[in-house]
């Protein structure tokens with residue numbers, strides 16, 4: 176790889192080939208996936224790779240990675256709260272560990288450790304609970320004291336000066352960050368190589384359903400016949416589900432994030448504070464990558480707000496007063512598909528052939544690999560894999576919500 | 588910045604308010620078993636509209652009253668605000 180890079184550098188990158196091709200659009204596919212984010216791309220990739228299903232199209236309104244998949248803060252972890260959640264997130268983390276090999280492309284997964292700070296007795300109690308459930312499922316996770324935190328993050332104010340002093344933390348060593356663009360491109364490359372068609376600038380405008388069965392999708396480039404459609408459009412998923420006549424328990428909220436100017440390396444873990452509503456990590460380029468909770472009202476706007484930047488900066492300074500003079504370089508927003516139980520909705524719906532892989536809220540980057548793998552299995556076998564059965568659409572009608580709020584609402 | 592016109596206090600910064608979700612009336616016959624689906628709809632399912640949405644707001648840092656607003660969910664333009672009684 177590096178020798179190749181050197182050669183490309185010397186010959187002006189003339190022999191570089193594109194990572195995926197533009198293909199002529201067909202009027203029929205076995206499977207049509209709507210949304211070119213990590214979920215749609217991973218589903219196509221595993222359909223082709225694990226099941227030999229290659230007559231697959233990804234329809235993306237703008238460009239791949241334009242949604243949350245290219246806007247997230249790249250945190251990967253599996254220290255969730257519910258047993259079904261932990262098993263699911265942990266399979267994704269394991270897949271991420273092998274993904275660079277699988278792609279033959281470096282996704283720069285840095286398992287630098289993930290710290291969720293506790294500032295109250297109540298949150299310390301929840302963390303003990305989480306650590307116990309995590310350990311039962313074989314996930315490396317434990318509660319550590321302020322002394323141990325000091326060793327890991329000497330720059331953080333662990334005195335009793337902040338308004339909410341740090342009382343302990345849930346430490347999850349295998350958690351970390353990945354280069355999100357590399358994951359999107361890696362899946363696109365792998366899917367393309369195996370025959371999947373990736374159609375950018377292709378917007379789905381309607382879904383034709385006959386006798387409760389999907390028969391085609393309408394796009395700005397014409398009608399495409401298919402019996403299987405996957406809705407993988409995250410923040411826009413309601414608009415697609417409406418076209419098929421399926422009502423979702425989803426609310427769209429913007430989530431904002433920001434990066435600072437680059438600094439020398441000083442932080443080699445991911446820090447999350449649920450109480451102060453912020454999280455941060457330092458990128459390989461030295462920028463502080465930071466974010467908080469979703470915006471306080473539903474919206475389809477991806478505009479950044481001043482109120483968010485002000486609140487975020489104030490909270491960061493509580494624990495990192497030394498960052499007072501650091502400037503923010505960029506701020507942006509993405510759309511999140513929030514569900515009432517902070518868990519995804521995966522699989523079959525009341526309309527035959529209309530599948531969903533939605534409800535990813537603020538935590539769906541880390542689940543790209545496992546969702547893709549398991550949705551592909553569901554499509555290939557026409558049966559719901561056990562691992563994702565708890566996340567089926569019907570749970571809302573059966574009163575079986577999953578209840579992941581305690582571990583998913585701020586931590587990403 | 589969104590400005591919201593509280594029907595009691597007038598135009599204020601959105602930070603003074605709490606968003607209360609899209610307007611979705613309760614099922615009329617709560618004891619009717621046939622209304623199970625209506626309850627699921629009421630409790631969980633959302634219109635999640637892209638466009639003008641009728642929604643609840645609470646003026647927490649002001650008069651402490653709940654009211655309805657019609658707001659565009661992309662431009663954030665607030666077209667109308669009124670008390671629930673006026674909506675009937």
Ligand SMILES: Cc1cc2nc3c(=O)[nH]c(=O)nc-3n(C[C@H](O)[C@H](O)[C@H](O)COP(=O)(O)OP(=O)(O)OC[C@H]3O[C@@H](n4cnc5c(N)ncnc54)[C@H](O)[C@@H]3O)c2cc1C
Pocket residue numbers: 209210211212213214215234235236237238239240241242243244245246247248249250251377378379380407408409410411415430431432466507508509510511532535536537538539540541542587
């Ligand atoms: C600021 C921010 C920070 C985040 N941080 C984290 C994090 O640290 N860790 C984590 O795990 N998760 C994080 N998330 C959440 C994560 O980014 C998302 O859950 C995930 O990217 C969703 O991926 P997706 O493939 O389902 O959808 P997306 O990547 O959102 O892709 C959906 C695609 O659908 C397309 N589309 C929409 N309508 C149509 C149409 N009509 N026709 C065709 N295409 C259409 C869109 O253009 C878009 O490209 C964060 C999100 C944001 C916004």
Ligand SMILES: [Zn+2]
Pocket residue numbers: 593594595596597646649650651652
């Ligand atoms: Zn008021």
